[in-house]
Amino acid sequence: MIEINGLTKKYGSFTALDSLTINIDRGIVFGVVGHNGAGKSTAFSILATLLSPTSGTAVINGASVTHEPEKVRKQIGYMPDFFGVYDHLRVNEYLDFYGASYSISTKDREKLIPQLLDLVNLTEKQNSYVDVLSRGMKQRLCLARSLIHDPEVLILDEPASGLDPRARVEMREILKELKNMGKTILISSHILPELSEMCDQIGVINKGKLVAHGSVADIQQQLQADKVIVVAFHGQMDRAVSFFEDDPSVSKIIKLENNSIQFQYSGNEEAQMKLLKKAILADLPILGFKPLDSNLEDVFMEITKGVDLN
Numbered sequence: 001m002i003e004i005n006g007l008t009k010k011y012g013s014f015t016a017l018d019s020l021t022i023n024i025d026r027g028i029v030f031g032v033v034g035h036n037g038a039g040k041s042t043a044f045s046i047l048a049t050l051l052s053p054t055s056g057t058a059v060i061n062g063a064s065v066t067h068e069p070e071k072v073r074k075q076i077g078y079m080p081d082f083f084g085v086y087d088h089l090r091v092n093e094y095l096d097f098y099g100a101s102y103s104i105s106t107k108d109r110e111k112l113i114p115q116l117l118d119l120v121n122l123t124e125k126q127n128s129y130v131d132v133l134s135r136g137m138k139q140r141l142c143l144a145r146s147l148i149h150d151p152e153v154l155i156l157d158e159p160a161s162g163l164d165p166r167a168r169v170e171m172r173e174i175l176k177e178l179k180n181m182g183k184t185i186l187i188s189s190h191i192l193p194e195l196s197e198m199c200d201q202i203g204v205i206n207k208g209k210l211v212a213h214g215s216v217a218d219i220q221q222q223l224q225a226d227k228v229i230v231v232a233f234h235g236q237m238d239r240a241v242s243f244f245e246d247d248p249s250v251s252k253i254i255k256l257e258n259n260s261i262q263f264q265y266s267g268n269e270e271a272q273m274k275l276l277k278k279a280i281l282a283d284l285p286i287l288g289f290k291p292l293d294s295n296l297e298d299v300f301m302e303i304t305k306g307v308d309l310n
């Protein structure tokens with residue numbers, strides 16, 4: 001559905017997007033995560049036909065973003081990270097205006113707008129002026145606007161940014177509904193856990209490059225080789241340290257307070273079990289042996305940490 005190949009954007013000698021290559025199948029929710037300035041908006045603006053790439057190609061549902069922008073625009077609904085709303089319009093007038101600009105007939109707009117307002121939970125606000133809406137409501141109105149021509153693909157640049165937790169949950173629920181409607185959704189955030197729940201696949205962008213790509217489980221697995229284990233002892237710390245130092249899968253041993261050590265472990269679960277058994281047989285006074293769960297945020301920080309791309 002979306003084929004991105006070697007997409008690159010340079011501003012002078014600075015490379016904002018570096019050979020991005022991703023294929024996204026129909027009906028998939030694909031999350032793009034990256035720190036501020038990673039290149040997410042640059043990539044999304046190119047896909048939305050608002051920015052020309054320096055090189056590379058992107059094709060959406062068979063149409064090239066560079067050669068057939070008009071065709072692409074009919075297929076996509078785009079929600080930019082910063083957007084303007086016309087404050088002097090009421091909510092329903094605002095959607096009516098955009099519907100008319102997509103040449104949707106008055107009769108169809110009369111049917112469509114209440115459905116969209118219902119989808120984004122703004123029915124009660126249909127006669128309110130846009131400028132009195134809360135930030136969350138404005139974001140939802142912008143989402144409704146991007147849906148007005150019933151596009152197959154949605155390109156949503158940080159749709160939940162600046163929202164409070166409740167408004168984020170509301171936005172997430174709406175996106176789930178859009179996924180159930182069969183839309184292909186490309187969504188960005190700088191917060192990985194926010195995307196992990198609703199995305200089928202995730203791409204991590206760092207300094208313009210895709211540094212990890214796959215299902216949430218795949219991405220988590222990339223780090224499993226580096227899981228962190230904490231072991232607590234009843235004394236004999238020096239003997240414990242030298243025991244674990246001898247294992248080739250153990251690295252970066254740190255002595256913690258309370259007679260504990262922490263180290264990175266690259267073995268699999270079976271090897272980890274054997275290591276614990278060996279430590280007990282060596283008569284080390286072990287009180288606790290605990291692999292730390294790496295949450296998604298840790299995974300993201302690890303993947304984007306110190307990646308030297310230049």
Ligand SMILES: Nc1ncnc2c1ncn2[C@@H]1O[C@H](COP(=O)(O)OP(=O)(O)OP(=O)(O)O)[C@@H](O)[C@H]1O
Nearest residue numbers: 011016034035036037038039040041042043081190
């Ligand atoms: N018009 C421009 N001229 C020069 N540099 C630019 C321009 N637009 C973006 N950049 C740079 O390109 C890089 C990528 O920016 P981009 O907005 O795509 O990042 P982002 O991942 O969307 O970040 P954020 O989460 O902060 O929106 C940044 O270093 C930015 O300063």
